[in-house]
Amino acid sequence: MKHALPGSPLILALHLVSCGEQEKQAQPHDGGSLKPVIAAVNYPLAYFAERLSSDFATVLYDVPTNQNPAFWEPHDEQITAIQKADLILLNGATYAKWTSSRTLPYETTVTTSSSFRDRLIKTEGTLKHSHKKGEDAHSHDGLAFTTWLDLKQASAQASETALALGERFPEHRGTVMTRLDALLEDLNNLDTGMTAATSGLGNAPVIVSHPVYQYWARAYHIVAPSLLWEPNMELTPEDMAALSRIREENPGATLFIWEADPLPRNIEKLKEIGLTSVVISPCGNQPENGDFLSVMRANVAALRALSN
Amino acid sequence: MNPGGIAFLSWKHLSHRPMRSLTLVTAIALTFFFPRALQVFISESEDVLQERARSTPLLIGPKGSSIDLTLNSLYFTPQQLPPLTFATYEELSRQRFGTTIPMHARFEAENAPVIGTSLAYFELRKLMVSSGRMITRLGDCVIGARLAARKNLKAGDTITSSPENVFDLAGVYPLRMRITGVLAPIHTADDDAVFVDLKTTWIIEGLAHGHQDLTDPGASGPPRESGENVVRANSSIIEFNEVTDGNITSFHFHGDPGTYPLSSAILVPGDQKQRALALAAHQGRDATAQMVVPLSAVTDLSDTLFATQRLALAAFRLLGGAALGLASLVFLLSFRLREREMLTYAKIGASRILIGTLKAVEVTIVVISAMILARIAVSLTRSLASDLLSRFLN
Numbered sequence: 001m002k003h004a005l006p007g008s009p010l011i012l013a014l015h016l017v018s019c020g021e022q023e024k025q026a027q028p029h030d031g032g033s034l035k036p037v038i039a040a041v042n043y044p045l046a047y048f049a050e051r052l053s054s055d056f057a058t059v060l061y062d063v064p065t066n067q068n069p070a071f072w073e074p075h076d077e078q079i080t081a082i083q084k085a086d087l088i089l090l091n092g093a094t095y096a097k098w099t100s101s102r103t104l105p106y107e108t109t110v111t112t113s114s115s116f117r118d119r120l121i122k123t124e125g126t127l128k129h130s131h132k133k134g135e136d137a138h139s140h141d142g143l144a145f146t147t148w149l150d151l152k153q154a155s156a157q158a159s160e161t162a163l164a165l166g167e168r169f170p171e172h173r174g175t176v177m178t179r180l181d182a183l184l185e186d187l188n189n190l191d192t193g194m195t196a197a198t199s200g201l202g203n204a205p206v207i208v209s210h211p212v213y214q215y216w217a218r219a220y221h222i223v224a225p226s227l228l229w230e231p232n233m234e235l236t237p238e239d240m241a242a243l244s245r246i247r248e249e250n251p252g253a254t255l256f257i258w259e260a261d262p263l264p265r266n267i268e269k270l271k272e273i274g275l276t277s278v279v280i281s282p283c284g285n286q287p288e289n290g291d292f293l294s295v296m297r298a299n300v301a302a303l304r305a306l307s308n
Numbered sequence: 309m310n311p312g313g314i315a316f317l318s319w320k321h322l323s324h325r326p327m328r329s330l331t332l333v334t335a336i337a338l339t340f341f342f343p344r345a346l347q348v349f350i351s352e353s354e355d356v357l358q359e360r361a362r363s364t365p366l367l368i369g370p371k372g373s374s375i376d377l378t379l380n381s382l383y384f385t386p387q388q389l390p391p392l393t394f395a396t397y398e399e400l401s402r403q404r405f406g407t408t409i410p411m412h413a414r415f416e417a418e419n420a421p422v423i424g425t426s427l428a429y430f431e432l433r434k435l436m437v438s439s440g441r442m443i444t445r446l447g448d449c450v451i452g453a454r455l456a457a458r459k460n461l462k463a464g465d466t467i468t469s470s471p472e473n474v475f476d477l478a479g480v481y482p483l484r485m486r487i488t489g490v491l492a493p494i495h496t497a498d499d500d501a502v503f504v505d506l507k508t509t510w511i512i513e514g515l516a517h518g519h520q521d522l523t524d525p526g527a528s529g530p531p532r533e534s535g536e537n538v539v540r541a542n543s544s545i546i547e548f549n550e551v552t553d554g555n556i557t558s559f560h561f562h563g564d565p566g567t568y569p570l571s572s573a574i575l576v577p578g579d580q581k582q583r584a585l586a587l588a589a590h591q592g593r594d595a596t597a598q599m600v601v602p603l604s605a606v607t608d609l610s611d612t613l614f615a616t617q618r619l620a621l622a623a624f625r626l627l628g629g630a631a632l633g634l635a636s637l638v639f640l641l642s643f644r645l646r647e648r649e650m651l652t653y654a655k656i657g658a659s660r661i662l663i664g665t666l667k668a669v670e671v672t673i674v675v676i677s678a679m680i681l682a683r684i685a686v687s688l689t690r691s692l693a694s695d696l697l698s699r700f701l702n
Contacts, residue, residue, distance in 0.1 A: 073557070079444040083427060101556050102445045103505040105427040107407050167404070 036169065039085035041096040042069040043285050044148045045112060047292040048158045049089060052179045053165055056172050060085055061286070069284050070095050070145060079103070087168050089161055093120045095145035110164040112157040113147050120144070121214045146212040146282050150219035151191035151296070158183050186293055193300040198222060200307025205250040207243070207275070208257045212282050224257075225250045231262040235269055243273075255306065278302050314662070318669040321646075328642075329674065332635060336678035337685070339631040343624040344682065345689045350617045352693030354610045357382075360496060361602035363432065366586060368392065368400060368408075369572035371598045378605040381572045383497045384413045384421035391569030396597050398566070405586035406577035407432075412509040413571045417469045417485065420455045422502045424509030432576060433498055439463050440489030446511060446559055447551025449485040449504045453493035463489050466550075467502060469512045483512050484550040495694055510561065510568055511551075518548040518559035575599075643667055 038053060039060040040046035046061035053059070062078055063069040074082070079102050082088060090099055092113035113120065121144040148154035162180040166173035198220035205223040209231065217224035225246045229239065247253055256275040259282060267277045279302060281287070283295040290298075322329040360382050369377040372389040379385040394410075401408045409432060412424030427442070429435075440463025443450055451461060461467060468484045485504060493499050510516050548555045561568075577583035590599035643650075650663050658666075689696075 076441075076444045080441065083442065083444070097557065100507070100561070101551075101559055103427065103443045103448065103507075106401070106410065106506075107426065107428045 036086035037084065038087045038089065038165070039082045040089040041099065042091055043283060043287075044154065044292055045089040045091060045157065045161065046286070048161045048183065049087075049165070051183050052158075052162055052176050053169075053172070055175075056169065057086070057165075063285060065286055065288065067285070071097065073098055074102070087164055089164070091145060091147060091157070092117065093145040093147055094142040095147075108168075110160065112160040112164075113153070115156050115160055116147075116153055120147070121218065123211065123214070144211070144214035146284065147215055149213060149216035149282055151187050151194055152219065153215060155184050155187045155191070158187060190293070190296050190300060193297070194220060194303070197300050197303035197307060201255065201303065204252040204254060206255045206257055207246055207250070207253050209262075210259050212259065212284075213257065213280070216280070223250065225253075229258075231258050231260040231266075234263065235266050240269070240273075276306065278306060314666055314669050315673075317666060318673055322670060322673060328638075332638060332674050333677045333681060335631055336635055336675060337681035339628040339635075340679060340682035341685045343621050343628065344686050346617060346620055346624065348686055348690050349693050349696070350610075350613050352690055353613065353697045354606075356496075356694040356697055357606045357610065358603060361606040364574055364602045365406075365577060365583065366575040367572050367600045367602055368396070368575055368590070368597050369600065371596070374598065374600045374605045375609055377572055377598070377600055378602045378609075380413055381411050381574065382602060384423060384501055387414045387571050389571075392572060392597060393566060394568040394570060395566030397570055397573050400573060400575065403586075403589065405582045405589075406575055409574040409576070410506050410570050411572045411574060412506055412569070414569075415469050415509060415512050417449075417467045417502050418455070418459055419470070420451070420459075420500055420502050421497075422449075422469055422504060422509060422512065424504050424506040426506060428576075429503070429574070432574065433494065433496070435494060435498055435503075436492045437489040438492040440487070443488055443503070443505055445551065445556060446505060446508050446516075447483065447485050447556075448488045448508070449502050450489040450491055451487055451503070452491050452499035452501050454499035455501065456490040461487055461490070463487055482549060483508070486551070506570070507561075511559065513569065515563065515568055516559060516561040518551065518555050639667075639671055 035056065035058045037060050038049045038057050040049055042063075043061065046059050049057070049059045060081065062074065062081075063072045083103065083105060086108060088104055088109045090096065090109060090111045092111040094100075111117075123142060123144050148157060159180065162176050165176045169176075201222065203223075205225060206217075208217075208224045208226045209229040211226040211228065213224050213226070216222070227239075227242060227246065229235070233239075254274060254276060256270050256277050257280050258277055259279070261279055262277060270277050280299045281295050283292055287295050361378070364382060367377060367381050369381070370389045370392050376385075376388040380387050380389070391414075397408065397410050407428055409426055409428045410424070411429075413421055415422040423429075430442070437450060438453065440450070449467065451467065456462065459467075465487045466484050467487055469482050471482060485502070485508065491498065491503075507516065548558065551559060575586055577586055587599055587601075589595075590597065653663055653666070654660075
């Protein structure tokens, strides 16, 4: 079932806003640099910000390439730098846990998933707890946060980024909107490609190595039971037993999705039991080669190759 | 006798009875001082109140007394009104009327108000960190210059929030906060306050907390509820009363953040149009919050102060008249007691005019000394008025 996103009315609103308002003087950044600074909590948002504002702003994205931005913990100096940014782009959906325990200026912070917050997917923790008698038990696992893997949601996040940039830097609003058109076209093409590629997979479930594909599965109508495997881990008999249980619960699965290139031994092990490995990178962090678009295109190409 | 001789004789007499002269000077000085000091204090207070109100364009708070809301938000007086919800603040931010700054002024630490807010508050009040650095995480605070001096606190020290009621052991969560910096003095209520991230006040309020891992066997209660993955925490669980690098990731919030409390929010509209739109949006009868122009609220308060001032001035004038009458009586009695001395002056050739001049000079010296003393005291009152005012308000 297709879902409607509030992205389209948002984009229309963006264009209307861009036509009418008077230009205001942007505040110069006080960090010594003349260019304003835009901080982003993950690579997709940093990429959107870069595409939309590369000539008039600097994107601050400090997460080391070997770390997951969702669980990265910045130190005090990095927080101080982020606090000084002219605009701080959050993913929302509890992504980047540090944002809830660090001091960020509310006024310059924008949650890019706010236009579809009523459609965020709740994840139940395996362990609930309560603090005292009579209190309802709860878990802290929260929300699925890889929102951009639904590429329509990625478009909504790009649009929200553009809206925030236009408000913060009204003198660049026209440029930002023109660039947004190009970015949205790229994302729409990716979405169309992903829809076509996943439709070729049929109705069989797809087993995923990590619980980060919820929005992707929902957007492209895929049943995607999840394990908690890392690509570079050695598969143990216990892991294989967990996989067997999932296959029993979801019969017919022939495809196994990894976040990154797995160990060749793991590919072989899965092949022996009839599972084909394919890499669909969430691209939460900056790739070693290419950019967000090229990684997403590679994801589409990998799935399309399976259909062929 | 030349004028120098008259002044010399008068001075010698006054200094011969120093206690009597001092009492007279003080009594007359106080008679001049009180009405003038009251005027100065109220005038300075009005200026101080209006200056802070002027730099706070609009306030949003729960419905109720606009003066209570203004004093709580501007001077951190105890919160009298029910809280505003965070959802209201978020809604206001979404309406894009300008910069919206949350304020939470309910708790205290070391008898100083703990203010939960955002970094924009420091920009609004032009508060600069004079030593240390700005807050970066939950449990961090920066403190006002006067508080730092009074309690001998500096960056790197800690300060603990106080329970609202010492008998309510299960109430407000005492949190030991890390002082990351001391603010430069700006001679307002901010100099006596502790500033934290809004989220830190929610920890103090008990809406967020950190504790040891409940899957740790030592932390959970003996029985796990059968059929469910539910761990019931017992009293042995270690709940953190300080945020550290080691436990910061364990801090979490409970419940719907939209229901979390604020005292008020400061709205700084970008232009007149935004201001008008914001005011219009809160005019409706069904609006759940009130929007207050702090300058208007302060003007109302000043009008009340002026009415009180008129009454007090009338009372001071009556008292002053009585005091001056008593002082005149003291002079008359004193001259009566000195009749023999005056007779001696006459015998050695002093005219009646000269003796009269001698008496007048004595009275003049006392009155001028009293006026100088009163003037000094009034100047002192003027310079201390803003500090005194913020202390009275707290």
